Amino acid sequence: MSARRVEEAALDWVCAHRDRFALGEDALAADGQVNRTWKPLGELAQVCASVCVGTPPSDPLHARVTELLDFAWQQTHKGEMFLLMQSLEPFATYPLEVYAAFASAGYRHPGYEASAAVVARTRGWRLTEQYPTRRLGVMEAERRSGLSPHGKVPQALDRTWLGGLPEPWTFERAAGYALTHVVFHLTEWGRTPQGVPPDLADYLRHWLPPWLDTCLEARMWDLSCELLAVAASLPSPPEPAVLEDAWQRVAAAQHACGAIPEEGSARDAAPPGQDGPYAFTDCYHSTLMAVFAAALTTARRSEVERAGQGVPG
Structure with missing residues (x-):
């Protein structure tokens, strides 16, 4: 199972570099860089929340992501x-x-939710200009946080690139x-494949499949992994051979330490240092x-096998 081997090694790297996701003193600074503080932490939380829900408690990986x-x-x-x-x-x-x-994993702060609900009822919040995909994501965040979404999913979906069937x-x-x-928001990050129209x-x-093959050929590993997540989030995944081939190619790009570069290969990396062959910002996502x-x-794969089919991992 290529996917499982990749997951275990990648999670080893994440655990070994856990402190790099920690918030620093600049997390609340007016001139702080959100992409270097809250973004990595939020992405760690989202991935762990999704893996925690989808992995049986008996699986050792469940305890690690928890x-x-x-x-x-x-x-x-x-x-x-x-x-x-x-407040800032x-x-x-x-x-x-x-x-x-x-919140999707059960970590709640009632005080923040009450305060956010007040802001979400304002015209200023509803009229904030955003890219269509971002607006869909904010609506999903509202729902998961116990707030009333400020719009309707079908209308927001129609304004996205994917929603227009380009x-x-x-x-x-x-x-x-x-x-x-778009697919992550429609499926609650892979939990509900039936959310895709x-x-x-x-x-x-x-x-x-051809888009995935193009990204793999171009060694765009970050986008390739996101497309593989989409493939596993669809009501009917692509052919098993397509997925197995893709995972083998991702596995070949994975460094021995478990890290996967956003693009390129280990041959393109700088000489190994204290933090590994890649800078944290170049491989954490x-x-x-x-x-x-x-x-x-x-x-x-487990679901499909139980249904009498077969999707390799």
């Missing part, structure tokens, strides 16, 4: 920092999006990342996405 999730929650002072962030940036959506990842040859990097997140499911089943996609793939 420990990581507890660590991430402690970094927020058990949710207190979300209240502070909202009332109409920023990223605090709610990060919080939603924790010509397949218009696929490129930005469109790829947009479509993966039939027309989108048919479209993706037909075109996802792709390595997390490998854990996420592999966990979904393994779970779907």
